Amino acid sequence: MIRLVDVSKTYTLPGGVRVEALKDINLEIPRGEIFGIIGHSGAGKSTLIRLINLLERPTRGEVWVDGVEMTRLSEEELRRRRMKIGMIFQHFNLLWSRTVFGNVAFPLEIAGWPRAKARERVLELLELVGLAEHRDRYPSQLSGGQKQRVGIARALANAPDVLLSDEATSALDPNTTDAILELLKEINARFGLTIVLITHEMSVIEKVADRVAVLDHGVIQEVGEVAEVFARPRSPVTRALLREGIEGGALAAIDPNALRGPVVRLVFVGESANRPLLSALLRNFDLEVNILQGQVRRLKRGSYGVLYTEWIGREEEIARARDFLEREGVGVEVLDVRELQATPREEVNRLAVSPREPELAAHRSGHR
């Protein structure tokens, strides 16, 4: 459905400074999937999502949507194609002088729908997003969640095949975020719409995504099924994002000074969650295993259990036990205790700030 082939994007700032926002991106997103792209600030997420509808043009590479190479389209063809790619934004981008009805009608007016048919379609969309009774209100009279519902209705007006979500819940409180994510899941299931969303929050990925790509410094660090990436994160940045996000609370509760052995993160998904593997571990290996923290988390597809344990024993025995659990399908990661001491916020800042950031920030202030 969506295919990026060797895509790179370099911005050139006034004065000739070049910023490589994306490097050799290869990505395939099948029809009907909810695909999440996560990364820290400056990773290249916005650039990547805006390449899909060509709001940004790639410096190199190909962007395919539904069998069409987007960069080869004429302006007129591109305008028509874009109608089939809806987009929602962090700050909603509504027209403040138009009512809810007027905002949702806007793309239909541009597409030249006859008035009566457009009216019918708008009412149907307002019903879908739960705003039928607010049709005559202005955006300033709505809550954040309601504004985003208007954004979603507007994005769906021309019955797109793809919905792009640019941090659509980042400005919302947790309950409203959940309601909007539920709505996105419902739309995906009902219309088979492909949804690509960018976020810096693992909790968003956890709740809605089928698959996820982790982006860092313009490079895809890993991509896979959400459960698989959470169980066996391969890149340091994925581990950092999990620690700062959904697993942060459990980790913060562990006192590193009270530890006698390494902390081992165990993740049970699918089959491995149903077998008594911990008792097998204790029976077969000369180890003392303390459970430090644990939680079961629901994903869009299924759930996963994560246990933080402390292992006390000889190094070879720890290595053998680790092999055993991995063979049984458990995600095993031996944590660096120093990592537990790093406060999430410091970590975010360390990873996000690049040496040229002040210069770029000044330049970027007008780019969106």
Ligand SMILES: Nc1ncnc2c1ncn2[C@@H]1O[C@H](COP(=O)(O)OP(=O)(O)OP(=O)(O)O)[C@@H](O)[C@H]1O
């Ligand atoms: N229009 C632009 N001109 C110059 N540089 C840009 C422009 N847009 C983005 N960049 C730079 O490209 C890199 C990637 O930015 P991008 O906005 O895609 O990242 P992001 O992951 O979406 O970050 P954030 O979450 O902060 O929005 C950054 O270094 C950024 O400063």
